[in-house]
Amino acid sequence: MLNHFEILETVNMIDRENLDIRTITMGISLKSCAGQDIDTVCRRVYDKITLYAKDLVSVGEAIEEEFGIPIINKRISVTPVAALVDALDEPTPENAVKIAKTLDKAAKKVGVNFIGGYSALVHKGFTRGERALIESIPQALAQTELVCSSVNVGSTRAGINMDAVAQMGKIIKEAALLTADTKGFACAKLVVFCNAVEDNPFMAGAFLGEGEGECVINVGVSGPGVVKCALEKVRGEDFGVVAETIKKTAFKITRMGQLVAQEAAKRLNVPFGIVDLSLAPTPAVGDSVAYILEEMGLEKCGTHGTTAALALLNDAVKKGGVMASGYVGGLSGAFIPVSEDAGMIAAARSGALSLEKLEAMTCVCSVGLDMIVIPGSTDAALISAIIADEAAIGMVNSKTTAVRVIPAPGAEVGDTVEFGGLLGTGPVMPVREYSAEKFISRGGRIPAPLQSLKN
């Protein structure tokens, strides 16, 4: 029999340290739904999603019950919808919005809490459908509740599509203004990527990539609270001990994810895709990545040393997690969404954590500038410039980076914006005031970087 200590350790992780499975995400290919007539496409999309995902929520709940491990979210990711728009006779933004509404309706029918894949991959150029989809994003997000959107604007192999970067600044502004009554909530459902991955189970950036199969189950694990508690027991020890402790903890967390992923895949009769080894915080006390960094010895997350601490954390999580799962993928790393992390919120409020420091942190962790509220007066070009900086980091370092900023209408530095639920509370962070207008208006592409001569 298992020993007393091990059993109590697991129970304690779940009961007191917020260990949970963050999401079971079913990827559904919509390639078979393409067609020329918008009504036919919408019907096919609705029918396929509601058929494939009809048991997703009930199976998730049954696993939760039997294993006693909370599964916070059940979600769906689909083929980038731009491909469907492209096939239409009339690839217009209005028709794209119709597909968004269909996704929303299907997601509500099966009971998931988000559906991702209202996406376009335009790192090198646009098709007609992609242009229409991107143009439609503000309306699509304002008129739906559960649809999440993402746009890939750059990659290490292709460089950065600066036309797309320029446009995304405007799209984010427009989405914020259309949802001004909720302080720009639509922007919380919109991610701009560089090097987007095809099997990400986390929202808002999840979509089912080109190389994926018909249907797949991907699982995202969590557990910052567990890592923090494990580190409390090795206070004062050197970094070797810190890394080893994180690795062992990540192993245990990931095993849980692997078990849930396999069980869900088996019961739904769908192939198991990947486990995403992520430390995803929530606003709950004790479920914060920032507190892990502070536990390592930093007075406040954001001070000098934060990047090094995060690099160690991110690497150790991967090393521990890789061994625990047959297939690892997705974003896999520590997330640093400001509004969703109690420690980050506190650090941003106190001024210890700045946008520039967050940018540096994204060089060594997944994923990017995430859930950051900026002043409503920030102009589109400056938002584009923030995206360009972050995409450049991803492009040069061959990693995924992303931007999910919310220029909350009417909000100024010092204000706080409440999103509620897992999306949390965002203190408005200052941005640079100097213009990037002329830089962004150049357009064209930033060429792909050299992959040798690395210095």
Place this chain on the structure above:
Amino acid sequence: MKAVVTVIGRDQKGIIAKTSGVLYENDVNILDISQTTMQDMFTMIMLVEYDGKKTTVKSLNEKLDALGDDMGLSIHLQREEIFSLMHRI
């Protein structure tokens, strides 16, 4: 199916009697049992077996939860794999 029942809380009379009573009434067989008491804190771990077709974890957990609330204890029943996978390679 095998599951692990954990009971944690303040030591008091009747913990084993009442917990095993609920299990007995629901046709659950106890395979192994161990307990310790440290400074008034009681922890008990049982390895149990049940017929997944006749007994659902949901209904068992509801009854154990009710007992836990009654006695001020935290009682969980979880499938055994979660523990073995987490701690064994």
